[in-house]
Amino acid sequence: MTTNTLSPAHNIFAAVRPALLLGLFCFIASLFCLALMAIDNHLSPIWYASAIMTAVIFRRRGQQMTLLLLACMVGTLCANLAVFGPRWPLFSFVFINSLQSLLGGYLLRILLKPKTALDSLSSWWKMVVAASLLAPLASGIMALCWAHFSGGAPSLRFFSTWVLSEVIGTLALLPLCLLWQPRYLRLQARQGQFMVTLITLAASLLLCFVALRFLPWPFTFVMVILFWVAVRLPRLDAFLVFFANVSLISLLLALHLIDLRAVSLAFTLTAPWLPLLLILIPSHIMTMVMHAFREEKKHIRASEEINRRLMERITLANEAGGIGVWEWDVIRNEMNWDRRMFAIYELAPSVEPTYPFWLSRLLPEDRPLAQEAVRRALEDNIPFSLECRINTRHGLRYIRTQAESLRNADGQIARLLGINQDITELRLLTEALYREKEQMLITLDAIGEAVISTDEEMRVTFMNPVAEEMSGWTQEQAAGKPLGDILRITHGVYGPQIENILRCALPGVVTDPDSDLVLHNAAGEHFAVEYSLTPLKTQSGKNIGNVMVMQDVSESREMLKRLHYSASHDTLTRLPNRASFEHQLKRLLLSASERQQQHVLAFIDLDRFKAVNDSAGHAAGDALLIEVAELMRHRLRSNDFLARLGGDEFGLLLTDCEMNAARQVVQSIVTAINDYRFLWESKLHRIGASAGLTSVNRDNCQSSEVLAQADLACYHAKHNGRGQLSVYETRLQRAPQAELSPEEQARIIDTPPRWQAWAVSTPNKTQSANFHLLQPRLINAQGHETDVADFRATLQDETLRLMLDQRLIESFFALYAPGIARKGLNVVLPLAVESQLNTAWQKTLFSHLDASTLRDDSLIISLETRMLLQHSEALHSVLLRLRQQGCRILLRDFGRNLEAFEQIPHEQIDFIQLAPDLTANVHFNLMDEMLVSIIQGQAQRLHITTVAGPVDLSMTLATLAGIGIDAAWGEAVNGCEPLSILLENGFFAIK
Structure with a gap:
């Protein structure tokens, strides 16, 4: 007997293989979507990755879901890196896509059953609302907020493109992912359906290509083709064909192979992919309807064959429309109801319906109307039509009754043949639409912007109260008047008037605030304004008017x-x-x-x-x-x-x-x-x-x-x-100062430096020091102290500069490091970036670190920001090794270049020290205060501690504390003292 046991490596591969395949699929799908950015180079106009991750979250649980989701994210990120290169905003977009997928997937878990995800049109609508509408809108808002807080310039076009791409991608791919089964292709091949699907797929792609390239109204032909696919193929096969055709159409749009010249310019620029929704949604609905039809057909085939065709039509009509059929023999006073009639009135089939019994089921106040409608139908030959109400176990229901008169051979009315339809939902929907219209009008009255609606000839049809106040016209006075007659807009308060509002701001484009548009109303007041004009179009594309939204920006312009x-x-x-x-x-x-x-x-x-x-x-x-x-x-x-x-x-x-x-x-x-x-x-x-x-x-x-x-x-x-x-x-002209000889420079370098220490504290807690900034000072031949940075700048010989850095390191570790370790202080040691690039000097530094008794996190290495950015690649390995030694990294002299946040290796940086010119006037210079606030926000987002100084005034310290700066140093915090004296003081010395 033999035992076949799989090796652990094989088991691991079997578990990881689905994740690898799904990650590869996400990579290919994302790469395809990113390649479609020919029309709109800001965002991909169609996005498939979110649909894949949403299906993973819906269909999988536990560790398997985490592994598959991680593979999808890695595949998507790799596609972005392949197209755009290493840029940190890509991680934000992938993270937002993941949040959208989590929201959509968990909503689908609540609304749908895993085994019958898309078994009806109702479940399809739930999928559309949850995963294709709510989740994309949420992710679009997140992306808009992220663009705003990251210093970008978010716009309505950015938001609409984001949401539209997610909606199209989800509608195109998510149904296919929800219905896909692992052995589906094998089952299709066994049933002989595989070749039919392939032939239909090839035919639809060819026909769609021909229609889009050579036929007028191409999307109408595409919709007809997809309807044919929905009728011909089963549900999953149809969704597969839809996905392939959407990908083909999007590719043709990106390559500008589809002629959109007949479409308006605004539509072509803002939403050229919108026709994909107009062909996807009807095709999906037709597919679901056909699926329901096929399921119903299977049910009907189980009944008696002799009544199959008749019962199929009746059942479909009754179930789909909620219609009950009745017949009343007036001569014999006999009434017949079908099954749907008994269901509408909640009666048992054994009850014998009669005209008096039917009247008794109506509400008392509706009976006279019913009797009058019957009388007119029998005596005046007027078609019988009535809306009445009945009480049921589910509450009040609205019933629509219609009938036609049938005469006998003598010309007398012998029968009434009619239908009853439960229109409760339609009636409630009508009332809801009316309420929504009222709420819309109330909302327009309450919002802070002026809203003006016009017809296609730019005549005013509606104005909200804000528009009335800003223009000085009431809605009754302005109704029917040209928009240019009631709005007088000029460039500046005393500038020329705008003759054509449409030329000043194209539809859908907000005017530039620098143009300084001013609205003058009928009362002589004026407002600084921005406005946008948006066309109103029917589904067929006909323009029926415009909506103008105007905002009073007087305060914001004054602030600018x-x-x-x-x-x-x-x-x-x-x-x-x-x-x-x-x-x-x-x-x-x-x-x-x-x-x-x-x-x-x-x-x-x-x-x-x-x-x-x-x-x-x-x-x-x-x-x-x-x-x-x-x-x-x-x-x-x-x-x-x-x-x-x-x-x-x-x-x-x-x-x-x-x-x-x-x-x-x-x-x-x-x-x-x-x-x-x-x-x-x-x-x-x-x-x-x-x-x-x-x-x-x-x-x-x-x-x-x-x-x-x-x-x-x-x-x-x-x-x-x-x-x-x-x-x-x-x-x-001043006589040039005598330069020091190399021997004199070497003599100064050999003289032991004096180390000073500045206490660094939280701005509102200056009694305690978080750590100390160390500043070495050199002693010249006259006994005067010299700043190390100034002296180093005079050294022309690289050997002398390395000797200086070597001397400073030896002085620190030999004379002061033991005392710092004994007192448990945290100190910042300034180093020159140029020395860090020297291999021999690196060995010296790390040998001192290895031999030192300093605690792992007590030493903070300070490097100049500008030099680090110039040599970031060469210093990468040095920074990694310093962090492995337990050292933390501080960047000093961080200036006004905000792009440095994208260039520094922020995962290796613990502190940034602001340049002195940034904080010197921050207590009275608004621009400096705003810039420091932006730097603090960016650093907080990257989990980097901010240090400011030197701070000499208490009002400067208070301003920095209000901004949220983490630490400060200077005379206003705690004065400077020699490092030797600091180490000699007692452990609990208080200044």
Whole structure:
């Protein structure tokens, strides 16, 4: 006897094989869908992957479902990567598709039975509503929200394309996935149906291709072809053919092989794939109806063969339409009812129906109407038609009764032959539609936008109250008038009027807010507006009117103006800021170069301002700057440009001005500031001003050059005693500083550095330190401290730079690492990226880490953001090894480049330290505050901790805390102290 036992590897392959096949199918389907983006290059116009994952969730349970779903997601993601390359938004789209599939799959679990998923038209409708409507709408909203929060510019077209692609893909593929069985092809081949299906599939594809390419009204012919398929093939075979034809049609649309010139341009641009819905839905319904027909036919065949044809028609008519047939012999007063009549009136078949009995079943208030209808039918020969009500076990029912009179040979009415139909659902639907219409009108009255409906000739047919208020016209006054007569829209408040509203904003396109459209109403008021015009079309494509939605954007436009002002002006003094100054300087340099104009640039620096700021406080300093700015502004010409460059420094551009005239203007400003007395809290303060001037002409039109000349002239004025002005001359050039020799540089490197530590704390909890930022300082030959970054920039020899980094690492690990480990501190160690690229230096660093007693997570490595982005690939393995050693990574000097979030390896980054210029003015600069808020939101989404500093003012710290910055450092948090003193303090020392 032998035993055939499968190996564990074979068992694993048997379990994983379905997932691999399904993942491959998802990859091919997604790749096909992504290839269809020829018409709309933002999103795929048809999407199959969500339908596959929805079917997996509906049909599978437990670990098998998880494995199959993961395979589908991997296949979809691989297809996206193959088309678009590695981009992190692809993960978001795949995740949203997965959420949509989870929602659709679990809704199908609630609504449908697994073994009879699509056994009726009702179950098909449940599938359409749950998986093809609700789930795509939910995913479309999620995608719209994601695009908004990720910094994109979401639109209605993005949302409609997303939802439409999911709806079409789900309708095309989900029924096939729900009905598919593993041995279906083998069963079809055994029953001889396989060849029929293949022939029908080939014929339908060929006919559809011919219709779409060469026949007029091609989608009408396609619908006829698919109807033929629905009638000819069983349910699953028909859905398979539909899927193949939809894929073919979408391919032809993407390749522009279908002529859509007869369709409106707006339709071609926004929804060229919409005809797929118009052919899919009727074809599906026909298939389900034919399936129900075939099932009913099988049931009828089991009855007696002699009555088969007659009973088939009667049963189908009664069951499908809910119709009961009755006959009344008036002469003999005999009445016959069919089975459906007894069911409608909830009577047993043994009851003998009569005319009085029928009247007794009606509600008392409906009996007189019934008797009058019978009398007119018998006496006046008027067709019998009546709507009446009856009471049943299920409540009140509405019955429609119709009959025709049949005469005998003598011409007398002998019989009435009629039908009864339960129209309760139709009546309730009519009432519901009426209620929905009322709710729609109430909603239109309640929404905040103005809504105006017009006919096809742009005459007003409806206005909601907001439209009445904004236009100054009531609906009764505006009814029938051209839209242009009641809406006066101009470019700007005093600009020209728009002659044609349709030309200003194409249907379905919202106007650009920069166009500054203003609506003037009949009462003389005006509103900043945006509007859209959407055509109303019938199913046949006929335009029956337009809907205009108009929004009052006065507040948002005012906010944009304030933001623009904040970006170009200093918040404190209301003068233009440095950015505006540099822009104006570029314009003057261009005019000096091209038109040979003469201008003057002046730097004005306040003297003794720091003394006022230190003695009287920052509030006094701010008030002094405001008063000085106003004092200077009154002494300028109309075309002069004064800006605050920062702190107590001001820049002045004198346009089209000779140097002598400029000297007089600047001298008057300097004299006025020197004579100015500032009174604060009963104490008098005296300041002064020093100014430097330089010419801007065709021989001197380089921005960096004129700025350096003005700065040098201002320095010379201060050096000569302050309170005066100086004009740039060549002799003022500073003598270049003597460069250090390599021996002197090496001597400084060999001198042990001094390490300083800044405590980093949560902004609202500055009493405790989360960790410490370390800053090494070098000692030069005169005993003065030198910043390491500045000294490193002077080193031309790469060997000296590596020696410097080597010395800093050895000093840290030999002198301070044991004390840090003993006290259990968390510290940030700054390293140069250039050294990280050196293999020998890497070995040195990791040998120190291996030998150190520091706790795994106590050391945070700080790297410069700009250098990391330049060498991200080369540093990938170094970062991985550092994290394996337990080190955390901090990126310092993270600036205004938000695209860095997409470029940094965020899964390996724990902290980002904002650049100092981002936080210096965040407490009064709205643009900086908004940018820091965006960075904080992006970092929080990526689970990265944000660090800001140096923070010297308490108001800056409060602003950062309000934004949600995780940690801060600086004088306002906790001062700097030598690392040696920090390690010597007691464990519980409190500052």
